[in-house]
Amino acid sequence: MELRQVEHFLAVAEEMSFSRATERAHVVQSALSASIAKLERELGVRLFDRSRQQIRLTAAGERFRGHAYEVLRATRAAAESVVEFRGTLSGTVDFGALISYGPLDVAGALGEFHRAHPFVRLRLRLSQAGASAYLSALVEGSLDLALVSKPNRFPPQLDLRLLFEEPMVFVCRPDHPLADRARLDVAGLAEEELVGFPPEFGLRRLMDEAFHVAGARPQTRYEVPAGYAAIAELVANGLGTAFMPLSEARRFPSLRPVELTDQILWRVYLAAPPPDQMTPAATRLADTLLDAAARQQD
Structure with missing residues (x-):
């Protein structure tokens, strides 16, 4: 078994398409197919089910995938440790990003890191499936680090460090009947037509739980798997109201933020494998x- 075969397998497993995997692996499709076929012969099992229009991993393929990520992670860590020994950090860090960073200057931190380690390649990933997808990717090894908000589970094999927290606020147009209120109860907002994120997103779960605790159910009319700018535009055009972290609400001066009576805190964590499983660049x-x-908290 060659490392290149493992890389080809993972490219197909993640893309679920030989044509897209060839673009990612920078090989022609015939070479990729031959590589996968050779790997399957060496292992004595089928890794992919090609009997349908869309290929799928077999049970053996699912089992092999986890180990394949471990092989790549260990190989990268070994190579980067030698480079670090020579005094120059290099390699690739796959980083799961969020739609919003709140008060944290993530772009500034990434710029600082790039200036200090210009030979490290950063690959930013943005998942439409929220924190759960990032946590799964970290466990299986396809991500090195990720920012997560209100994860619905905390895998015991990962380390999570709180980066910051800030209060949520209700956001509406200035001519909304509630715009001039000093504070609002969550339960009293159950009849509002809300613009929010899909259920997989941490911020959506945070607010859904707040309504549940208050004995009410939110009416999320529009689900937007995009940034706060899109939500703000819908609110500004009268399609509904929303909840946002305070730092995000302040970015839209045409809207009116209103505090909530019971403070609801948005927390963002840095999720990573245990230190002994991280590459030097990811560390x-x-x-x-x-x-x-x-520094942001000082």
Whole structure:
């Protein structure tokens, strides 16, 4: 078994398409197919079910995938440790980003890291499936680090460090009947037509739980799997109201933020594998982000 075969397998497993995997692996499709076929012969099992229009992993393929990520992670860590020994950090860090960073200057932290380690390649990933997808990717090894908000589970094999927290506010147009209120109860907002994120997003779960605790059910009319700018535009055009972290609400001066009576805190964590499973480059990036969060709180 060759490392290249493992890389080809993971490219197909993640893309679920040989044509897209060839673009990612920078090989022609015939070479990729031959590589996968050779790997299957060596293992004595089928890794992919090709009997349908869309290929799928077999049970053996699912089992092999987890180990394949471990092989790549260990190989990268070994190579980067030698480079670090020589005094120059290099390699690739796959980083799961959020739609919003709140008060944390993530772009500034990434810039600081790039200036200090210009030979490290950063690959930013943005998942439409929210924190759960990032946590699964970290466990299986396809991500090195991720920012997560209100994860619905905390896998015991991962480390989660709180980066910051800030209060949520109700956001509406200035001519909305509730715009001039000093504070609002969540339960009293159950009849509002809300613009929010899909259920997989941490912020959506945070507010759904707040309504549940208050004995009410939110009416989320529009689900937007995009940034706060899109939500703000819908609110500004009268399609509904929304909840936002305070730092985000302040970015839209045409809207009116209103405090909530019971403080609801949005918390963002840095999720990573245990230190002994992290590459040197990922460790340095994690340290940079944690330092940036500490400075932001000072």
